[in-house]
Amino acid sequence: MDADDLELFRTAVIGTIAGRSGSALDSALAELGWLDAFDDDPRAAISVLFEAQGEACTASSSLARLMAHVLGHDGVLLLPSISSSDPPGLIDGTSIIVRGTSPTAGADRLVVVVADSSISRAVTTTADRFDFHRIGGLDPDLGLFEVSGTIASDDAVEAEWTAAVDLGRIALAHELTGVAAAMLELARTHALEREQFGQPIAGFQAVKHRLADTLIAIETARAAVDLAWDDRSSTTAAMAKAVAGRSARTAMKHCQQVLAGIGFTIEHPLHRYVRRVVSLDLTLGSSQTLTSRLGAEIIADGDLPPMLAL
């Protein structure tokens, strides 16, 4: 997309997201033809949708649909259990034991990926084969279900799980950046409006520097995401996810402090973003896990990953 197309697309996506979540948002995005936009320009489609979704702090099954699409399947991909990045299916003789999460209980088709020694395989099946258990937890608005069941392994076809995870991580990195940017805007607005000692608290350097540090963290995440898109390796996709998760946690801490009392109440939207930061950071590998894994790989290799050429 050129700059004008991108702006039109962004406006359309933001309009589609406004006031919608869950299956209503899924239908509206399908009507908008978001997956076609993805086929046309993956980077534009992912960055615009997931950042907007993060900024609005809404939820859809776009991540699971995107990952299924990357694997060449139509439907909703069963995501790993929270905090895991492994395929949710395990071969057990002629059947597959499934334990994962899904953003919806109402999908016509569910795509289950199975780890089968060194390769992964995917099975498309119907949702009625599984038990769905609603996850409340810290972030109930995410609308996740814990999914379990046993299915036959007959129709499993080869699937590039890693490719799906890589793109899923990049999408989540965009979403985390959107969440962080929204928190910064909430805190910034508050700092300019809230007066103490006869002036907006934005005038105090202690406040300014917290918000500046938040922007630095967000821009660091954006740079890491840019790197992942330019480089398109599993290593840099994981880096983007880790940096975005850590940056969003930094933003969460600073913005909570600036928003202080009002940000602690449920009359202010901040708490929803705080919940979202934690749940997104834990999806497909937390910043902590991905970071220590990167360090361990570097130590094992005795060298840094290749750096992106100018």
Add this chain to the structure above:
Amino acid sequence: MEAYIDVDVDVDIGTLGALPSPSMDLDVFKSELDAWLDAHADELRPSFAGGGSLDQQVEQLGKVRRLLFDAGWMRWGWPERVGGLGGSNLLRAYLGEAVTLRGLWEPGFSALHEVLAPTMIEYAEPALGAEMVPRLLRGDEMWCQGFSEPGTGSNLASLACRSVRDGDGWRVNGQKVWTSLAQYSQRCILLTRSGTTESLHRGITALFVDMDTPGITVRPIGAMHGHEEFCEVFFDDVFVPGDRTLGGEGKGWAVAMDILPYERSTALWHRAAYLHDRLRRVVRTAPPGSLDPSKLGEITQLLFSFRSRSRSTQYRLHHGGTLGAETSIDKSLLAQAEQAVFDLAESALGLSLLVDDGPLQDQWRSEFMYSRAATIYGGSSEIQRNIIARRLLGLGNDR
């Protein structure tokens, strides 16, 4: 590197040979330069092990610049009117990176020409620029940047070093400080107060000063990294000819503002390459079990993010774009990354860095100590945050 500045303007640097050149493709440049550097490795190599003394570093820098200039590499990316061959700033960025990664020069010093040459090209009389810039690029001369003063750190508008009209020239009296490599320099780009003190940023004039002019005294300052790299420079009735005025009387603020984006663009790109090299060395030399995987992973992510950020800045320059307050984020990332890399080195190399003799240990010690200044030089972290808060977040003018 100089220490300062808190500013309020964006600078359009689209005029400085930033447009892509049809005459040299980046990929061709990369492969030909790499081959040349490999073929001339023996000639280019420093004669000393480790970081070397300041004298050795400066001599090595001059040698490498000369060889690069004579072979043409150093001329790419600079305008033809100052002896360059034209082409994109990306060529300069790659040259700096390639030479830095091979450890052929001290990257803090090598980046000085990236900061000073553009100022001369933009603001000197054309004949003066054409005469002088090649001397800098070829390594015939060292130049320094006389901005900071004892009473002028981040607040450039408080500049006090006086210049008064004397015939067709200027008489300069006052003092500069933190002037990198002044004791080796033949020239200085000097900011002076030509107007009244109340004229703030309007009454500043930039001069191009010969360092051998009578009345100039240079006093190197001992610094904690072991090198007398920074100096005090005293001006006692120093005469500067009028044709050495850069940009005209009272235009010094514009000159300073134009230097700023270069301090935070190409120079930072070189530094990213340097930190990459040092982190790689830490990984290779750290004793087994001495590296904390989480810490190492986080620093690698930070460094890769910084490089990605700096790369975007290079491409914005390449496309003739404008650099402004957002480069404060680049500088903040450099400061974080630089301290993180050497903190990791200190913790991984521990005892060896603390007590062992030898040029490599000396170098680690010196670089660790130097990295303490990363949140101070080139505008402190506090100043960068003020700029970010005011210019990028619209949080108002109070400092």
